[in-house]
Amino acid sequence: MSLSERVKRLRGRMPRKAPGARGIEKAARNLGCERLQALTITGIGPRAACDAIYERRDAEGQSPFALGAGQSFERHLTRDGARVLRELYREAGRFSGAIQVLDLAERFPGRGGIAERLRTTEALVRTRRAGEPAPEILLSARLSVDIPGLDGSIEPDALVAEPDGRYRVVEIKSYADRRGKTDPARIRGACRQAAVGVHALEAILGPGAAPPIADLILRRPGSFTPTLRPMRLSAELRSIEAFFGEVKNTLERVEARIPSGASLDQRSALDALPIRYRESCKEFCALASVCRDQAEACGDPGILGDGAREVLAPVRSIDRALELLHGLGEPPRTTEEAALKKRLQSAFERYGKAVGYGV
């Protein structure tokens, strides 16, 4: 069976949804979580799994106000021949002469135009790399990403030309730019999304095809005035590359874990995939509360926090930690357990003395 067929079979009757740059960068945040990797590469996605398979309505998603703000800001930048965008780049000294802008969605509109946009983007990227003239700014460009069976493509907010003939990825976000106080989690997310774009460009032209830098365009608080900041992407790129590097392995591991003939639209199959629950999961994965509850059912000390998992590593279960603390159950089985027991008890004793009750 081809890779595509294997992926399709694993997907079962769940609808196919390409993860996009967002989905990919989120999956790359927790490569050790097989469930998340499996859901991403099969095109099911954690949100759909949460709703349809675990039947837990994750009522998140984006607020229409936030979506609207994002769309308005992007429109503001890209309308009238991208006047505001061009001015931003001119004022930043990135271009001195004429700035030619090509909006591929105007040229090839709608879903039917996606294939053309893919082809044209690739052609323009090659053209410019070869030193031939090509537009300085590309809007609605499309780049394919190699996840077998998904025919996914991503759409970076813009591609902007570098003097050396390469294109740089641009991420436009309607977040407020507060310089050093800008929400770091949001910056990180935007950079990671951009890294997917860089990876996709490198897939076309080979390593080094795109500079490991992204232009992050945010807006001044309370206005539509854009700000421009180039961001280095080294760590983000490595993370994204690691994700793509693992796709085939993940597929094999998943197929080995679930019973033959099973597919991931079944809860029992998804439950068979090991998770890697972390405190940060709720920041990016719709399944966070499902996995948290499952972690609790297994007695994972990680539900008390990542720090707790480290401290209680010698025991790996909350029940056992409590046994050691209270001196119940089996005596320590390893030297690590014995050391932990001593530390737990002496700390708790000191605490008890401080707050003034018998321990």
Add this chain to the structure above:
Amino acid sequence: MGSELATILRLVAYEKGRAIPMATHRQVAIRDEALVMAPIAMAGEATTIHAIAIGRVGGPPRIRVVPDPRDREALAGLFAWLGGGLEKYFESCDGHPQAWVSSRAAVALLDTLAERCRYDRERPEVRAFGERLSYFTDRAPVSGQQALHAATDVLGRHWATGQASSEDEHLGSFLVWLDPPPGGAAGLRRALREAELEPAGANTRPDFDRERLEPLVTASNIARREGAPPDELAELSEAIEDALAPVALAIYEKTQRAIALLRGSELPPMPQLEELEKREADAFRGFQKARREGRFLTLRDRPKAAAFRMATREDAEANAEASLRSGDGVARAAAALSGGALEGVVRGPEKRRRGPRSFDHLFEIQSEQAVLHLREGDRLFKDGDRRHCAEVLGFERLGAAATVRLKLVKGQKLFGLPADGEEQCWLSKATDWGRIFKERKQYALRLGETPWTHDPERPRPEGHPRPAPADPLALIEEAR
């Protein structure tokens, strides 16, 4: 707090199914007249307030809602109203103002608003609001400050829940741990899941926006654009208020509940709170003076101002930590566990003659602590008191017990030798409330002229590089 003690406390709270105390003393001041604010921003618009509930500690809120905060006029009206309230409060408050919000998200919203508003070019009332709000937000990052408190933060300093600390950021969730329902673990889990569905920060839920709020705001905007009659507009505005007011109210009430729980816990105040309050009052006086003199708050500090600010923050952090270790029993226990405090029994006190009229006050502390981070020459302070200082001369460890030899270097006259058998606690840090004044004097002197590193006009000092050695490796080998 050391991660080990924090983990143990969460473990025990988890086992008990309720939060357990993490402090022996109250670490923050609760001013009787403090403001309680529950602002809600519109999603995607960081510099707005869509609705706000505001009142005093223990009192009812006033709730204000603007139909669409993207309407600059309406928003400016709200800011002006809030600014007026803040002005009245600042003029009447005793010592310094204080405000409480639900969580760090709310603090971040106020911070964004303050920065945005205080530079408003067109509207002086908005600027005034921003400037006053900036008092709170400017103080917020300073350790030990008493101007702006996030309820989740404050609760987290006094209680440990049985969940991850990032989950504590949801005020509703924390409150469930402080007052769990009957029904054991299942009841608790159910209550937590329910609580987490209710907003407790500075935003509404996306599905609430999708299903309820956005249609109402859109309807109101369309009606306005099409010139609908005033009573129709009023009705549509009221519908928005009916949707948002309960959300702001709920967050307001949760914040009040957190304060009430802290008060009701009857924890005695940390002794150093008085000094911290004095500091806060000083800061407020300085703030008011600057405003009277027309000195504006800058968005970006110039190098000299930045240096002073950093010195202030570092000093505040050091004093806050020292205050905590000496003032709170659990913090002291954590310090003892991590080796930052020496607890034990005095042995062999000796007043050894050194000269005709000088003595060395020597004694030992016998401790059972497993972890001690001590070196010869380290200085320790008895119970964190600056005036009572001893130097470590050496120490020996025999199994579980350690003996530390000490010599008094400060407080010989005032405190004298300790008695044999006395239980004592010596901390590696002491509060020093006078340090910042000395430092500021030093800084003013040293930075009287902007150094060449920050002033392009100044000449760079000449380097006098020595010629490179012919064979650096040989030199290294020689030095081995």
